[in-house]
Structures are given as C-alpha cells and as structure tokens.
Amino acid sequence: MLLAIVLNRMAMALVTLAGVAVVVFVLLRVVPGDPVSMMISPGATPADIAALKAHYGLDAPLLTQFGIWVKGIVTGDFGTSITLHRSVTEILADRLPATLELAALALVVAVALGGGVAVAGTLMSRTPGEAVIDGLNSIMLAVPDFIWAMALVLLFVVAIPVLPLTGRIDPVLAVGFRTNFYLTESILTGRFAVAGNILSHMVMPTVALALPLAAVITRLLKQSLKEAMVQDYVLLARIKGFRELRLVLQEALRNAVGPTLALTGVQFTFLIGGTVIVERIFSYPGIGNLAIDAVVNRDFPLIQGLVLLFGLIFILINIGVDLTVATLNPRLRHA
Amino acid sequence: MEHWAPASTTSAADIGPRPPSAAARLARDPKVVCAGGFILILIILAIGAPFIAPQDPLAQNLLLANVPPAGFSGAEAGYFLGTDGLGRDVLSRVIFGTRVSLTVAFVAAGLACLIGSLLGLFAGFFGGLVDALISRLVEIWMAFPPVLLSILLVAVLGTGLHSVIIAIVVIDWTRFCRVVRTETMGQAQMDYVTAARSIGFGRPAILFREIFPNVVPVLIALLTLEMGIAVVVEAILSFVGLSVSSDTPTWGGMIAEGRQIVHEAWWVLAAPLAALFATVVAFNQLGDGLARSLDPVLRR
Numbered sequence: 001m002l003l004a005i006v007l008n009r010m011a012m013a014l015v016t017l018a019g020v021a022v023v024v025f026v027l028l029r030v031v032p033g034d035p036v037s038m039m040i041s042p043g044a045t046p047a048d049i050a051a052l053k054a055h056y057g058l059d060a061p062l063l064t065q066f067g068i069w070v071k072g073i074v075t076g077d078f079g080t081s082i083t084l085h086r087s088v089t090e091i092l093a094d095r096l097p098a099t100l101e102l103a104a105l106a107l108v109v110a111v112a113l114g115g116g117v118a119v120a121g122t123l124m125s126r127t128p129g130e131a132v133i134d135g136l137n138s139i140m141l142a143v144p145d146f147i148w149a150m151a152l153v154l155l156f157v158v159a160i161p162v163l164p165l166t167g168r169i170d171p172v173l174a175v176g177f178r179t180n181f182y183l184t185e186s187i188l189t190g191r192f193a194v195a196g197n198i199l200s201h202m203v204m205p206t207v208a209l210a211l212p213l214a215a216v217i218t219r220l221l222k223q224s225l226k227e228a229m230v231q232d233y234v235l236l237a238r239i240k241g242f243r244e245l246r247l248v249l250q251e252a253l254r255n256a257v258g259p260t261l262a263l264t265g266v267q268f269t270f271l272i273g274g275t276v277i278v279e280r281i282f283s284y285p286g287i288g289n290l291a292i293d294a295v296v297n298r299d300f301p302l303i304q305g306l307v308l309l310f311g312l313i314f315i316l317i318n319i320g321v322d323l324t325v326a327t328l329n330p331r332l333r334h335a
Numbered sequence: 336m337e338h339w340a341p342a343s344t345t346s347a348a349d350i351g352p353r354p355p356s357a358a359a360r361l362a363r364d365p366k367v368v369c370a371g372g373f374i375l376i377l378i379i380l381a382i383g384a385p386f387i388a389p390q391d392p393l394a395q396n397l398l399l400a401n402v403p404p405a406g407f408s409g410a411e412a413g414y415f416l417g418t419d420g421l422g423r424d425v426l427s428r429v430i431f432g433t434r435v436s437l438t439v440a441f442v443a444a445g446l447a448c449l450i451g452s453l454l455g456l457f458a459g460f461f462g463g464l465v466d467a468l469i470s471r472l473v474e475i476w477m478a479f480p481p482v483l484l485s486i487l488l489v490a491v492l493g494t495g496l497h498s499v500i501i502a503i504v505v506i507d508w509t510r511f512c513r514v515v516r517t518e519t520m521g522q523a524q525m526d527y528v529t530a531a532r533s534i535g536f537g538r539p540a541i542l543f544r545e546i547f548p549n550v551v552p553v554l555i556a557l558l559t560l561e562m563g564i565a566v567v568v569e570a571i572l573s574f575v576g577l578s579v580s581s582d583t584p585t586w587g588g589m590i591a592e593g594r595q596i597v598h599e600a601w602w603v604l605a606a607p608l609a610a611l612f613a614t615v616v617a618f619n620q621l622g623d624g625l626a627r628s629l630d631p632v633l634r635r
Binding site for chain 2: 012015016017019020023024027028138139141142143144146147150151153154157158165272273274276277280281288291292295296298303306307310311314315
C-alpha cells in the first residue's frame with residue numbers, strides 16, 4: 001500500500017529528525033566556544049558575560065535549553081539569530097527560495113545533460129565516440145562541484161570574461177519583487193530582461209552543481225539502456241523498421257529509467273549539500289552561504305535551524321524518491 | 336556469484352589453471368598504472384619537498400608579486416608557475432601543499448575506514464538490535480550535508496590539521512559502514528561461514544578470520560576512492576579558512592587566495608586547482624581499477 005509506505009517513512013523521518021536535533025544541540029554545547037564569548041568586547045566583566053548569557057537563555061541547564069528549543073520548533077519558532085537579531089524562521093524563509101531555485105535549476109540541467117549524453121552514447125554504441133564519452137565520463141565522475149566551480153571561474157571570469165562572478169542579481173534590478181523566488185517571479189511576470197540577469201548569475205553555480213550529478217546519471221542510464229537495447233521487444237521494434245533514435249527513446253528509455261530515477265533522487269541530496277560551498281564561492285545569497293556564516297559566528301539558534309532545515313529537505317527528497325519508485329514499479333506497490 | 340578465498344589458502348592444483356593474480360591484472364591496467372604512478376610521484380614530492388621545491392614556499396618578495404608563469408610576458412626566471420600576491424613561488428607552494436593533502440588522504444581516510452568497517456562488520460554480522468542501532472545512527476548522520484557538518488565540526492574543534500582529520504573521519508565513516516554492512520550480511524549467508532560455525536569456531540573468529548578477509552577487496556577500493564574525497568574536503572576547509580594555519584601552504588588555501596586575486600593573477604588559482612583535479616582523478620581511477628580487479632562480481 002502506498003499510504004502505508006508514506007506513513008512508515010514519515011514515522012522514520014521523525015525519528016531521524018529528532019536524532020539530528022539532539023546531535024546538533026549536544027555538539028554545539030559540549031565543545032568550547034559559545035556565541036557570547038564571540039561577541040563580548042575585551043573589557044567585559046564576568047557580570048556582563050553572565051547578563052548576556054542570561055539574555056540568550058544560555059545560562060539555563062542543558063535539558064531546559066533543549067526543552068525550550070523543542071517546544072519552539074513544534075510551534076514553528078526556531079528562536080532568534082544572535083548575530084542577525086531576527087527570527088530564525090524569517091531568515092530561513094528569506095534565504096531558502098534562492099537555494100531552492102538554484103538546486104531545482106541544477107537538477108534540470110543535470111538530468112537534461114546526463115540523459116542526453118547517455119542517449120547519445122547508446123546511439124554511438126561500439127564506435128570511437130562511445131569510447132570518448134565513457135573515458136570523459138569516468139573522469140567527470142571523480143570531479144566534485146568545488147573543483148568545477150573554480151574551473152568555471154577561470155573559464156568565464158578570466159579567460160572569456162562574460163559572466164558575473166558573485167551575487168544572485170544586479171542590485172539595481174533587485175526591486176519590486178513580492179516573493180524571494182526571483183527567477184520564477186520574473187519569468188511569471190514577464191520581466192525577461194531581469195530573468196536573464198538572474199540566469200547569468202546562476203550559470204556558474206548551476207553548472208558546478210549539475211556536472212557531478214550529470215556524470216552519475218550518464219553512467220547509470222547508459223548502462224541500463226545498454227541492457228534494454230538487447231531485449232526482445234527492442235529487437236522486435238528494430239525488425240519492424242523503427243529508427244535507432246526512436247528505439248532508444250520510445251522503447252528502451254521507458255524501461256531503463258527506473259534505477260536512474262532512484263539514484264538521481266539520492267544524488268540530489270548531495271547536490272543540495274553541495275550548495276553550501278558553491279554558494280560560498282559565488283557569494284550567492286542562499287541558505288548554504290548563510291550556514292557558513294552562522295557556523296563561523298557560533299550563531300547557535302541559526303545553526304540549529306539550518307541543520308534541521310537541511311535534514312528535513314534531505315528526508316523529504318528521500319520520501320519523494322521512494323514514492324516515485326513505488327508508483328512506477330507495480331511489484332513494489334504491493335510489497 | 337563466485338567468491339575467491341584468500342590467495343594464500345587456495346590450492347591452485349585443485350581448481351585447474353590458476354587465474355592471474357590480482358597484482359598481475361592490476362599491472363596490465365593502464366589506468367591503474369598511470370594513476371598509481373601519479374600518486375607515487377605525489378608521495379615523493381611530499382617527502383622530498385624541501386629538496387625538490389625550487390624556492391622557499393614561505394619566502395615573500397613584494398618586488399616580485401603576481402609574476403606570471405614562464406612563457407607569459409613579464410615572467411621571471413626561477414618562478415616557473417609565477418608568484419602570488421606576496422611574491423611567493425607558486426610551484427614551490429603547490430609542491431609543499433602535497434604534504435597536507437596526502438597526510439589527510441592517508442590518515443583521515445584510513446581512520447574513517449577503520450571505524451566504519453568495524454561498525455559495519457558488527458551491524459552486518461550480529462543483526463538485530465546492533466544492526467538497528469548502527470543503521471539508525473548512519474541514517475541520522477546522512478541527514479547532515481557533509482560540507483556543513485565538516486565546517487561545523489572544525490569550527491567547534493578549532494582549526495588545525497587534527498581537527499580537519501577528525502572532521503573527515505566523523506563524516507565519512509558512514510560510507511564504509513554501509514558498504515561493509517551489506518557485504519558482511521551477504522558473506523554471513525555463505526556456506527563457508529556455516530562450515531566454520533559447525534566446526535565450533537567462535538563468533539569473533541568467524542567474523543575476523545573468515546568473513547573479514549572476504550570484505551577486504553571491496554574495502555581497499557573504497558578506501559582509495561575515499562582518499563580522493565578526503566583531499567577535496569581538506570581543500571574546501573582550507574578554502575573556507577578552517578584548515579591548517581596560513582603559514583603552511585595548502586592547495587585549498589592557495590585556491591582561496593587565488594579566488595580573491597583572480598583578475599590580477601589567475602595562475603595562483605589555476606596551479607593548485609590543477610593539482611587538486613589531477614589528484615582526485617588519480618585516486619578515483621586507481622580505486623575504480625582496484626574495484627574492477629579485486630571484486631569478483633565486477634571483474635566479470
């Protein structure tokens with residue numbers, strides 16, 4: 001039953017999230033270096049420090065602090081950021097859209113690129129072209145987003161200076177938005193010049209995030225296509241005189257796409273994790289970039305909120321993948 | 336599925352022509368030879384850095400800042416890859432940078448392998464509550480974005496090589512744990528385990544003397560892949576400014592400096608990036624080759 005799968009996964013997800021909450025909470029507090037010691041001036045007296053700690057509730061016993069935090073989370077209140085002096089919920093709601101747009105665009109690019117290369121490689125089966133694709137792909141599989149990002153900087157900022165290095169949008173254009181989904185909103189409202197400007201800022205981070213995922217998709221999909229192409233139904237279609245491209249796209253792809261879909265979902269969580277460093281490199285104002293600042297400043301409430309948010313996103317993606325796979329595979333549906 | 340017993344205990348005469356040994360197969364694989372050769376060169380560079388590097392990697396010379404690499408106009412003799420913003424020799428810094436990268440690769444990946452495999456062996460062999468606990472722990476761990484977790488860990492542990500290594504171990508043991516757990520579960524179903532049990536072997540003996548040797552091939556391949564990942568994580572931490580102190584040249588630290596002055600001196604970014612790229616690809620190709628020739632399933 002699909003519903004049973006959903007409920008089961010939801011229950012497990014809650015346990016995992018609770019675990020994440022405990023781990024991050026304990027981790028932040030058992031080690032030296034608290035936010036107060038980061039913000040006091042050299043002349044502060046012990047009384048000043050105690051007063052600051054009391055202000056942020058850091059003087060209460062650990063269990064009490066944890067209780068207050070959990071109680072807040074249940075009501076949607078993640079506390080107040082110590083460095084930004086704003087509600088963590090608000091900050092996350094502000095920054096999340098930028099990351100979601102980046103990750104979604106990167107996913108689309110990765111699927112299109114990885115799928116396209118896999119199909120091309122299958123069409124070129126047993127030719128030198130296939131060997132080139134396989135060779136390049138085995139190298140691409142090793143290269144992480146961090147290296148791609150820096151290589152893109154060298155290519156499009158130094159060698160052929162056509163792309164802006166940092167930011168999400170030209171500051172002068174960042175006006176009149178009702179939501180923080182800048183790209184989506186500008187396209188929906190027909191402000192295509194603005195959308196173009198946003199896209200030019202997104203090219204490098206998107207490609208850096210997409211390439212490792214594209215390589216994984218290419219490898220697995222090409223493997224599955226290869227297996228599907230020797231099945232009887234493809235042979236039958238070939239005898240009927242279907243063209244090779246149609247064989248791959250209409251006959252083989254439909255049956256080969258399952259495993260790739262499942263893996264893409266899992267790998268998508270890695271892509272989201274990769275936004276942390278890629279956003280940093282391009283000063284892109286999403287939650288990843290925010291996370292590094294929060295950690296460096298020991299902003300406990302913000303770090304806790306961010307880690308839970310990342311955990312939640314990962315778990316939601318995993319549930320989504322399980323559901324998609326179960327829906328597509330009738331045998332699993334009744335398991 | 337065919338599983339080879341450890342070579343030393345297999346009698347070649349009993350099973351007909353002996354298959355070529357793993358080492359012989361590896362030596363014939365050009366990818367493995369190239370990748371292994373490259374890593375060997377890196378090891379030599381790391382150990383012999385003070386003798387091989389043309390300049391002192393820390394010596395500043397502001398009169399020779401941002402000198403381009405040989406072949407570009409304005410190049411200076413003796414600075415083959417140019418100099419950085421403080422006039423330090425880029426080539427020498429890349430050579431010295433291999434030290435931190437390789438230390439992290441071997442120590443961090445090795446420790447992650449040790450801890451992850453032990454937990455994976457226990458989870459796969461004992462099953463039940465042990466497996467449930469360890470698997471749940473892995474799942475909680477996987478819910479953290481790895482880069483964020485490593486930055487978090489280093490931020491709380493304080494910067495330095497030790498913290499970087501601990502952070503990588505804490506993040507990456509899960510990879511080994513998951514693979515070894517699955518592999519152990521498969522091995523535990525095999526007849527040789529039943530045989531060992533029936534002749535009265537204790538559980539520790541079965542686990543470490545019978546099952547473990549059969550998990551080793553997968554483990555070696557995974558360890559090599561992990562070394563490449565560890566090198567990148569160290570570079571990322573250096574880039575964010577959370578690795579070793581800025582007195583020690585690291586590829587990630589150089590990349591961060593190069594990123595700041597990319598418009599004036601692109602080579603400060605390009606040189607360590609190329610080194611990082613080649614190293615990661617080499618570890619990966621080596622791991623791939625090892626997996627292919629050591630894993631009886633992949634070999635076919």
